[in-house]
Amino acid sequence: MTEGTDERAETVVADDSGQATADTSGQAVVVAFGHTLKTLRMRAGLEREEFGRRIGYSASTVASYEQGRRIPAPRTIERADEVLDAGGLLTVWKEQVERAQYPVFFQGMATLEKGALELLMYDTHVVNGLLQTEEYMRALLAMRCPPLDQETIEQRVTARLARQDIFDRRPAPLLSFVIDEAVLRHRYGGKDVLRGQLEHLLLAGDKRNVEIQVMPVECEDNAGVNGPFTVLTHKDGKRFAYSEGYATSTLETDSEQTVLAAARYGIIRSQALTPRESLKSIEGLLGSL
Secondary structure, three states, X not given: OOOOOOOOXXXXXXXXXXXXXXXXXXXHHHHHHHHHHHHHHHHOOOOHXXXXXXXXXXXXXXXXXHOOOOOOOHHHHHHHHHHOOOOOOOHHHHHHHHHOOOOHHHHHHHHHHHOEEEEEEEEOOOOOHHHOOHHHHHHHHHOOOOOOOHHHHHHHHHHHHHHHHHHHOOOOOEEEEEEEHHHHOOOOOOHHHHHHHHHHHHHHHOOOOEEEEEEOOOOOXXXXXXXXXXXXXXXXXXXXXXXXXXOEEEEEOOHHHHHHHHHHHXXXXXXXXXXXXXXXXXXXXXXXX
């Protein structure tokens, strides 16, 4: 599933709603990159300790990269290429390695996010990944069953934080979030984690290109009863509808379905509190903690 394709992709797992499975294709990319990194390091005659010092990491972290147990950031790959005088043999892997941070089901969506002109997001289970604090992320990942190993948790946190670069992108995309009020009451990770998350939402809601709306629990009408979904408009004008369910996810490109999804989002938005009312509601929830 790549950017600009005209096909529906169904996969196993759901990212922000908490389901997961091994992405074997992504793991193969990470392992291959690690072998290349090790070969170039040895060719340069550098021990892991010295190489790690030059790129700003410990020898154990370098070993994790080389063994495919940890995914380096794009800037780390660039620095490694420079230190090893690799002439681009490492940087050519950047895009593939970056995609491998995500479960296979989410790789297409992650690529599309980078070129999004507009994102419309409705969430009913957890705060959207683009709005999560690091503490909230870790709390969600720590609750996964079966449990994730620590390196996988670090990989997921790094990947999710990297997606939040979208807020600093220029030109800034239009970002609209409607969040079910029940999501904002769940104390995932404890009271302090929720407090930090609510404070973060207030800060995000002040951004000129961001609208956050709350769907109150007492609302008698809700066009979003079928569950969370995202409508993405790409800078080339194409529109996509993305949804997640238990152990499945779908990226819909059929124009009729994407138009209907956008229309449904518009109704949901009209049923929710206004952005100003929503920020006041979040402030109230924060004050009650």
